[in-house]
Amino acid sequence: MAAVVLTELSSFADRLEERAAAEEKTFYTRGDRVAPADMRQSFIDNARSVLVLLTDGFGTRTDWIAAPLATGRRRAEQGVPLEAVLHLFRVGTELLWETLLAAARRRSPDELDEFVGSVIVLWQATDRVSTAMVEGYRSREIQLRARANRRREQLVRVLVEGRGADPAVAADAETGLGLPGHGRYVVVLVACDLTAEDMVPVPELAALGVRVVVAPYRDRVVWLVELGGVTADRLAGLLTPHLHDRAGLSGEVDGLAEIGIAYQLAEIALQTQPPDVPGLAVLDDRLPEALVAASPRLAHRLATRTLGGVLALEDEERQVLLETLRAWFRADRSATRAGELLYCHRNTVLNRLRKLEQLTGASLEDDRHQLCCRLALMAQREKP
Secondary structure: OHHHHHOOHHHHHHHHHHHHHHHOHHHHHOOOOOOHHHHHHHHHHHHHHHHHHHHHOOOOOOHHHHHHHHHHHHHHHOOOOHHHHHHHHHHHHHHHHHHHHHHHHOOOHHHHHHHHHOOHHHHHHHHHHHHHHHHHHHHHHHHHHHHHHHHHHHHHHHHHOOHHHOHHHHHHHHHHHOOOOOOEEEEEEEEOOHHHHHOOOOOHHHHOOOEEEEEEEOOEEEEEEEOOOOOHHHHHHHHHHHOOOEEEEOOOEEOHHHHHHHHHHHHHHHHOOOOOOOEEEEHHHOHHHHHHHHOHHHHHHHHHHHHHHHHOOOHHHHHHHHHHHHHHHHOOOOHHHHHHHHOOOHHHHHHHHHHHHHHHOOOOOOHHHHHHHHHHHHHHHHOO
8 A cells, every 4th residue: 555655755745735735824825934935845755754664665775764854953954843743744744644544445455454454554654754853843943943052152251341332243143142232131041061151040030031141151041131111120030030150240231342340240249259258249249349359469568568467466366356346337437336236245346456556557437447447358258
């Protein structure tokens, strides 16, 4: 029966075109995806592969696999959903069964019975052909995804390196990343395993009109975020529950031309987050800490000049005085409240503060010295 149907492939393709057009309208009528000639030829080629397996046996010929592999690759390149392709393969299998059965019914009753009894071979053949198509589709899909990832990484790299001010680079990024040249942007840097590069930060972002492009860069994962109508504060609130690694959020910048600036700001924000503490550091919430992190040499010099006498003490005494100074600032310079934080008497706090003044050579009532002390304490916390 298969040999008979091999001579009727043109008629088979005509009928399958009609049935496919009725059952898979979206897939079939999208001329920008699959041209009708391509569709028809694939019907003929894949039906021939099934029929070749039926006529010549499963172990005789190997050329049958070329057609389904090629079909799978082309459909992946054309962006056709695999489910739609498999659906058409099922429709084709049904029609092939009907065509073979019609040919068998023109034979004697005994031959028809024998045909029906061996129909399992048809399902085995069509399964092999459809499996080969899926293999071709998947392999090409992996190649295309890898190529798209490389392209995305390249475009993100040139933007974070500050080359987005070049009109040609910006235009290339607009096309390749689907991001507008002008808009409200922030950069998020995540210190995490680079296998997380394809992670979608928050599912709700797309619904809010926020566009995100994620790619690895050096030892970070970079998120380029076009805010749309969302504020940076709202974005931070949405991201925080989903971040389980250290991350930094830049301040807002204008357009792709300033992505390099945003990247630098996000890196500074990330540096203000202690190495062993996960979570999102928002630059605009940590500007004093960012000033310290942005100029580590100056920060070290400031700490040494302001607290040099304290830093020269033995570890235990040094830590007691520094913690006292921190508690005093947290308590709005109240010795009583600082004592409550430190679980000690206010007089103990006052004695330690007087010792701090002796070691630093300046009064803690001096506004400028207070500012230097605050920054010096931040520098001590940021020190590795």
